[in-house]
Each structure stands twice: as C-alpha cells, then as structure tokens.
Amino acid sequence: MGRQQAGRFQKGRSGNPRGRPKGARNAATIACERLLDGQAAALTQKAIQMALSGDNVALRLCLDRICPPRKDRPTMFHLPPITSARAAADLMAAVTEAVAAGHITPGEAGEIGKLIDVYVKAYQTAELDDRIARVEQLSDAELMHIAAGGLTDAVSTQRPQKLMLLNSR
Structure with missing residues (x-):
C-alpha cells in the first residue's frame, strides 16, 4: 500500500490516491442540514421575534440578511482615453x-x-x-x-x- 513501518506513507504516495470523490459532502454539514430540515421558517421567525424584542445580536443577524453590508460601492468618475x-x-x-x-x-x-x-x-x-x-x-x-x-x-x-x-x- 505504500506505508512505511512507522505507519506513515512514503513521500509522494497518498493513502487515497484518487482523492475525495466528486460530490462527496462533509459529514458535519449533512448532520446540520438534517437538524435544521423543516425548521428554517420557525428559526427565522424566532430570530425576528428576538430582534423585535431588543436582542441586538438577533437584530444584526436579521438586518445583515435583509440588507447585507456592501463590499464596495459604485464609483462614478470621468475616465479620459489613455493614449500614451x-x-x-x-x-x-x-x-x-x-x-x-x-x-x-x-x-x-x-x-x-x-x-x-x-x-x-x-x-x-x-x-x-x-x-x-x-x-x-x-x-x-x-x-x-x-x-x-x-x-x-x-x-x-x-x-x-x-x-x-x-x-x-
């Protein structure tokens, strides 16, 4: 298989030479999706209720979803032709x-x-x-x-x- 006696792989040889299969997903991601499956609407409503009751973290979460912070803004200016x-x-x-x-x-x-x-x-x-x-x-x-x-x-x-x-x- 390419292992040395100490249990490590030889240089240049992997234990999984073909790599991760295409489309394979992280087990933690799958577990989170299963927990949240069908609860997205209820969780969203709860976050909104908490924001309305004064929870600043919930308010920031809701506002970031409604109007996410802009990464950049349009900059309008005259750009003359560059000829030299x-x-x-x-x-x-x-x-x-x-x-x-x-x-x-x-x-x-x-x-x-x-x-x-x-x-x-x-x-x-x-x-x-x-x-x-x-x-x-x-x-x-x-x-x-x-x-x-x-x-x-x-x-x-x-x-x-x-x-x-x-x-x-």
Missing part, C-alpha cells in the same frame, strides 16, 4: 489627488489603478499588434532598406514618435 504612458501617469496622479481629497478610498484607488494597468497593457498590446501588421506589409526591398539604416516614406510616416526618437542619434 504620459496619459496613464496623469490619470494615476488624478486618482491619487482624489484619495488625498477624500473623494475615494485608498482601496478604491487601488482597484482603479488595477483597471488602468490592465487598460494600459491592452493598449500596448494592440499598439504592438498594429506595428507588427505594418512591418508584415512591407516588401523585402523595404525591409532591407530599413535594415541598412534608411526609412521608407511609408514607414517614417506611420512610425510612432517614440520609435523615431530611438533611431535619431
């Missing part, structure tokens, strides 16, 4: 200012920052895809000319400014 790394940095600066002014919480700012990060990555991926598509449309002669240090008119007009700066020495 500078625009993303400016947007993050505005989010930081909103936290400092108390308009949004630091947690909300963190979530907004994640959204901006994902958007920037998607924008960069789309921009890279566009660049690759433009290069793939070039003829072999144009590619050889670029490799030799020259630019074709089609490429020089389509290249983003930041790439032009990399080649200007």
Whole structure:
C-alpha cells in the first residue's frame, strides 16, 4: 500500500490516491442540514421575534440578511482615453489627488489603478499588434532598406514618435 513501518506513507504516495470523490459532502454539514430540515421558517421567525424584542445580536443577524453590508460601492468618475504612458501617469496622479481629497478610498484607488494597468497593457498590446501588421506589409526591398539604416516614406510616416526618437542619434 505504500506505508512505511512507522505507519506513515512514503513521500509522494497518498493513502487515497484518487482523492475525495466528486460530490462527496462533509459529514458535519449533512448532520446540520438534517437538524435544521423543516425548521428554517420557525428559526427565522424566532430570530425576528428576538430582534423585535431588543436582542441586538438577533437584530444584526436579521438586518445583515435583509440588507447585507456592501463590499464596495459604485464609483462614478470621468475616465479620459489613455493614449500614451504620459496619459496613464496623469490619470494615476488624478486618482491619487482624489484619495488625498477624500473623494475615494485608498482601496478604491487601488482597484482603479488595477483597471488602468490592465487598460494600459491592452493598449500596448494592440499598439504592438498594429506595428507588427505594418512591418508584415512591407516588401523585402523595404525591409532591407530599413535594415541598412534608411526609412521608407511609408514607414517614417506611420512610425510612432517614440520609435523615431530611438533611431535619431
């Protein structure tokens, strides 16, 4: 079976190699369900009666079921288009200012920052895809000319400014 003499299993070998069967339920959960089976309405009514008679714990329980605490709230704000790394940095600066002014919480700012990060990555991926598509449309002669240090008119007009700066020495 894979046990050592001390009663423990050998490394890498389990006593139940197939694991827990799908759909198997915890025995304690099943026992609780059997105890409460058919009593849910009566227990709910009792909790309501206790809450109405002034039991604060029962009141909190009832209110949490009626109106559960919100995990987050909708945050409405204008999100300008992100068309460059500078625009993303400016947007993050505005989010930081909103936290400092108390308009949004630091947690909300963190979530907004994640959204901006994902958007920037998607924008960069789309921009890279566009660049690759433009290069793939070039003829072999144009590619050889670029490799030799020259630019074709089609490429020089389509290249983003930041790439032009990399080649200007």
